[in-house]
Amino acid sequence: MWRRVLVAVLCWPVWVHAGCSRALRVPFEDWRPYSYMDGTRHTGLETELLDAVAREAGCRVVYVGDVPHNRRQLLLSNGQLDLLLAATPKADAGWYTQPYRDERLSLFVRAGEGRDALRSVDDVLRSGLRLITHRGPANAPTVQEFIARGQVAWFETYARGIELLQQQRGDVLLGDRLAVLHAAGAARLSLTELPVPLVQGVVAYRLSPKTLTESDLQTLNAAILRLEARGDLRRIRARWLAGADAP
Incomplete structure (x- = not known):
C-alpha cells in the first residue's frame, strides 16, 4: 500500500495552543482515497479525520514520507514515529485511542x-x-x-x-x-x-509510549469523543463514503 513520494517530510501548520507534548510524526501513505497528494495538498478520508482530531486536541502533525509499511511498527516502538493510522486495537501493550471509524x-x-x-x-x-x-x-x-x-x-x-x-x-x-x-x-x-460475511471491526490511532505520554493519549481520546458527539467525524466519513454504499 506504500508508494514512494518525492518529498521526505510534509508539515501541517503549527497551532498556537498545542495540546500534545510534542509534534506527532505520522507516516505518509499514498492509500487512496484514505490518504494521498492532490497536487501539493495532502488529502483523503484518513487525512481529514486526523486533521479534525489534531485541531480539536490542539496538536501538531508532521507527516514523514518514504517509510516502508513493514517497518512502521518497529519505528513506532523505537520512538522514530509517534502515531500510526488505522490500527486495529489489540490486547497487547500498545497504546490505542478511541476508535474513530469502522473497517470493512x-x-x-x-x-x-x-x-x-x-x-x-x-x-x-x-x-x-x-x-x-x-x-x-x-x-x-x-x-x-x-x-x-x-x-x-x-x-x-x-x-x-x-x-x-x-x-x-x-x-x-x-x-x-x-x-x-x-x-x-x-x-x-x-x-x-460477493455476499460473503466477513468479520468487520473498528480502527484507532496507535501511539508510541516511548515518545508520548498518558496525557497525550487522554487528550486525543477526549478530542475524538467531542468530535463524535458533535457529529463532525460522522460528517467527514459520510462525505468520503458517499457513492460506495457504505454505512
Missing part, C-alpha cells in the same frame, strides 16, 4: 463471471479460486486457509491488486471495501462484491 473488508470478483452465487468462504475455498490480498489481513482466518492451500497472490498497493485481477493472476480480491472500489473505478474495472 470485502471479497470481489470480476463482474460477469457468474461467481456471485458464492455465499461463504468455504464456497470460495472449495471452488479452487485464487485469492488476491495484501499483508494487512494476512493473519485473518480467511487468508490463512488460502495460504495453507497455496492459493494466494500478494499485492502492496490496491492499484496493483486490481491489475492482478485484470491479468487473471487471481480470481477473488480481498481488501478494504472503499480502497478496492476506488482502485477499480480508476482502472475502469467492473467488480461484483
